[in-house]
Amino acid sequence: MESQGKKMLESAQALITKTAEKMGLESEMIKRLIEPEFAHEFALTITMDNGNKKVFKGWRIQHNSALGPYKGGIRFHHDTVREEVQA
Numbered sequence: 001m002e003s004q005g006k007k008m009l010e011s012a013q014a015l016i017t018k019t020a021e022k023m024g025l026e027s028e029m030i031k032r033l034i035e036p037e038f039a040h041e042f043a044l045t046i047t048m049d050n051g052n053k054k055v056f057k058g059w060r061i062q063h064n065s066a067l068g069p070y071k072g073g074i075r076f077h078h079d080t081v082r083e084e085v086q087a
Contacts, residue, residue, distance in 0.1 A: 005084035012087040036086060038062040059085040 013034050020030045040060040045053050059082050062070040 005081035005087070008087040009083040032064065036061045036063050037065060039082070039086065041082065061086045 016033050017030055020033060025033075038060075039062075042058050044056050044058060046056060047053055056078065057080075059080070061082075
């Protein structure tokens with residue numbers, strides 16, 4: 001799943017870059033669009049129904065607050081990787 005998440009991120013970044021270049025945006029602005037302002041990574045320890053504890057990773061990527069508060073949620077899934085959330 002990690003390589004699929006990486007492919008998603010690379011594809012999204014390539015599309016943003018191509019579109020921004022067609023719009024005539026400067027390279028610094030393109031970098032701001034591609035790189036998130038904040039990337040929060042955290043771990044949650046959950047007690048499962050059988051009593052065992054399991055740790056899940058979670059991410060929240062915040063891209064750009066120029067127009068106001070960040071939009072979007074937090075993703076939890078056993079197959080999710082940071083690159084997928086960032087894409």
